[in-house]
Amino acid sequence: MPTIRRIDHLAVVVSDLEASLAFWRDALGIPLAEVRQVPAEAAEVAFLPVADSEIELVRPTTEESGLAKYLVKRGPGMHHICLEVDDLAGMLQQLKAKGIRLINEEPRVATDGKKYAFIHPESTHGVLVELYELARP
Amino acid sequence: MPTIRRIDHLAVVVSDLEASLAFWRDALGIPLAEVRQVPAEAAEVAFLPVADSEIELVRPTTEESGLAKYLVKRGPGMHHICLEVDDLAGMLQQLKAKGIRLINEEPRVATDGKKYAFIHPESTHGVLVELYELARP
Numbered sequence: 001m002p003t004i005r006r007i008d009h010l011a012v013v014v015s016d017l018e019a020s021l022a023f024w025r026d027a028l029g030i031p032l033a034e035v036r037q038v039p040a041e042a043a044e045v046a047f048l049p050v051a052d053s054e055i056e057l058v059r060p061t062t063e064e065s066g067l068a069k070y071l072v073k074r075g076p077g078m079h080h081i082c083l084e085v086d087d088l089a090g091m092l093q094q095l096k097a098k099g100i101r102l103i104n105e106e107p108r109v110a111t112d113g114k115k116y117a118f119i120h121p122e123s124t125h126g127v128l129v130e131l132y133e134l135a136r137p
Numbered sequence: 138m139p140t141i142r143r144i145d146h147l148a149v150v151v152s153d154l155e156a157s158l159a160f161w162r163d164a165l166g167i168p169l170a171e172v173r174q175v176p177a178e179a180a181e182v183a184f185l186p187v188a189d190s191e192i193e194l195v196r197p198t199t200e201e202s203g204l205a206k207y208l209v210k211r212g213p214g215m216h217h218i219c220l221e222v223d224d225l226a227g228m229l230q231q232l233k234a235k236g237i238r239l240i241n242e243e244p245r246v247a248t249d250g251k252k253y254a255f256i257h258p259e260s261t262h263g264v265l266v267e268l269y270e271l272a273r274p
Contacts, residue, residue, distance in 0.1 A: 004167050006188035007144060010218060012264055020262050027235040027260075028220070028228075030141050050220065051143035052189065077263030078215040081147060083165070083187065091165075098164040123164075125157050126214030127149055 002091035005084040008132050009054040013071050013079040017046055017059045020076075024048055024055060040111060043067060080118070080128035088115045088133035095119065107133065139228035142221040145269050146191040150208050150216040154183055154196045157213075161185055161192060177248060180204060217255070217265035225252045225270035232256065244270065 014020040017035070025032045030048045038045055042065040046057040058079065060068035070079065085091045088107045095102060104117035115133040151157040154172070162169045167185045175182055179202040183194040195216060197205035207216065222228045225244045232239060241254035252270040 001166065004165055004187055007147070007190050010144070010147070012262075014262055016262075022235075023237065023261050027232050027237050028141055029138065029231070050141055053144050075263055077258070078218070081215070094166070095164050098159075100160065100164050121214070124160050125149075125151055125153075126212055 002085055002087040002094055005086060007053045008082040008084045008134075009056045010081050011056045011058050011079045011130075012077065013067060014057045014059050014076050015071060017044060017057060020057045021046060024057065030055065037061075041065070041067070080130050082116075082130040082132055085131045085133055088117060088131055091131060092117055095123075099123075139222055139224040139231055142223060144190045145219040145221045145271075146193050147218050148193045148195050148216045148267075149214065150204060151194045151196050151213050152208060154181060154194060157194045158183060161194065167192065174198075178202070178204070217267050219253075219267040219269055222268045222270055225254060225268055228268060229254055232260075236260075 012020070021032065024030050025048065030050060033047045033049050035044065035046045042060060042062040044059045044061055048055045058067065060071055062068060092102060092105065092107065100123040101120040102117065103120050107115040107117050109115055113135060117131050119129040119131070121128045149157070158169065161167050162185065167187060170184045170186050172181065172183045179197060179199040181196045181198055185192045195204065197208055199205060229239060229242065229244065237260040238257040239254065240257050244252040244254050246252055250272060254268050256266045256268070258265045
């Protein structure tokens with residue numbers, strides 16, 4: 001049976017990355033691991049590890065993406081949570097069998113090989129949930 | 138220097154606890170540890186542990202609380218994230234020195250002895266952040 005392992009990350013949508021880092025890094029003291037350009041998502045992402053999870057600050061780099069439109073509509077704040085699952089394809093089957101609406105019906109594969117899928121917030125009562133399956137040794 | 142240790146929990150505000158459990162517990166398979174009545178917060182809370190963190194589903198039990206008004210205004214969804222810190226009083230001093238606006242200027246103490254404080258979302262760019270200091274042996 002597919003099992004949720006842990007919270008992989010919380011994604012926060014931001015309009016000004018330096019202003020957000022002034023809170024998360026400079027005031028709270030969470031170390032900044034990396035800022036990465038992610039052209040595939042039209043975003044710049046800052047990764048701040050917290051124990052076995054991460055906080056990700058995501059800044060849209062165009063005005064066209066879904067994320068950019070979300071930012072305009074709702075303002076900066078929580079965007080989604082990502083849970084690690086040991087068997088993503090199996091979990092998506094299980095969710096479909098329970099009548100859960102999925103944004104991605106099948107696992108998608110990121111450029112780094114990570115498998116992921118989003119669940120539709122309609123079925124989660126307002127929370128955008130991403131699932132990751134990580135390659136582990 | 139006060140240090141953030143981990144994500145303690147994510148709090149999701151819900152209008153129908155059973156409907157939300159149908160997703161988090163029944164579809165995702167996250168075990169439900171407990172449903173607790175919290176009269177001090179006028180809420181019913183379901184606790185679902187995920188590794189070293191928790192997802193908390195919070196249902197307002199009156200129409201008067203801040204949480205109930207938030208639910209009416211924004212609908213169900215993410216409400217706040219809670220980070221564990223090793224020294225809450227020290228962290229609040231550090232945040233004030235950095236010009237961060239706090240909802241609780243001093244640590245508050247819950248009925249179970251846990252110290253907590255909320256940071257104002259104005260200073261976090263839209264994320265309501267709670268800090269916990271836990272009594273540890």
